[in-house]
């Protein structure tokens with residue numbers, strides 16, 4: 001039942017002259033868990049609502065399995081939506097909540113019983129069928145909302161920040177659950193979030209949005225390791241961004257002059273990057289120099305965070321660098337160290 005989704009030239013502004021989505025294109029595969037990731041207000045929910053048919057686009061078309069559904073009303077699109085605030089009926093039992101869409105579609109009592117049982121089993125809520133919604137925890141309510149969405153066999157499952165109301169531990173647990181359910185059912189799912197950890201840990205692919213424009217699309221690893229822009233680099237993780245001037249290739253490495261000295265990068269596609277990214281966890285701290293991409297720096301301060309330490313150094317050129325280490329001891333303030341970074345971890349950016 002899952003469909004592929006093609007978005008072609010979709011644009012939207014609610015007010016004249018204030019575009020919320022610039023014309024954008026996306027291809028989402030059948031069975032893919034696809035993320036729309038971006039800061040608050042960038043247009044994620046608008047795009048999701050356009051796919052659901054709740055909001056009308058100004059231009060462009062949407063196809064499910066190659067069929068143009070742009071003119072179809074929401075109820076004919078066979079999508080199902082899961083929201084941050086669950087949107088369950090408080091006076092109905094869990095069973096009746098999950099049955100709601102099936103009843104509305106005129107399914108038989110037998111079909112309803114079977115589909116509800118299947119969906120509740122999938123979200124591991126079978127024992128709660130007769131419970132009323134207010135007696136459930138937030139995490140359980142979100143499982144019920146998910147079961148309700150899945151029960152109607154949607155062509156596309158749409159999730160809008162579904163975990164934002166849950167506390168951190170439950171959120172981690174539900175991430176795994178939602179990813180498991182989507183994969184077990186081969187659901188085409190479009191998942192909206194501003195939380196990079198959700199997108200990185202769950203997604204097959206991610207489209208990164210900013211101000212109504214897709215900045216970059218790729219797998220979580222691609223986006224994290226090879227962001228194209230400063231925005232993508234910063235949105236997906238911790239960064240050191242250095243101004244750069246390329247000085248040509250040497251032994252198949254790009255030689256780049258930066259604020260902290262000359263660096264070599266294996267990434268030679270962009271011959272003239274104006275800046276480079278070094279992620280804090282890719283800087284190694286040593287008391288002995290190494291041959292390449294090594295510079296001297298003074299340790300300033302650090303924070304112990306349990307699983308890692310966040311350290312701050314000042315290079316001889318005066319530039320502050322953030323370094324994340326998984327060691328448990330903080331360094332010695334005022335002491336000089338050698339910092340180094342492998343050429344594959346010097347990532348040229350486009351801006």
Ligand code: ADP
Pocket residue numbers: 014015020038039040041042043044045046047
């Ligand atoms: P996101 O989900 O990424 O936070 P939204 O799609 O909700 O972003 O909103 C994008 C922009 O459109 C915001 O500036 C928001 O204020 C505006 N917007 C959203 N819905 C409406 C609406 N119904 N009427 C007018 N402006 C809206």
Ligand code: MG
Pocket residue numbers: 044045046160
């Ligand atoms: Mg939103």
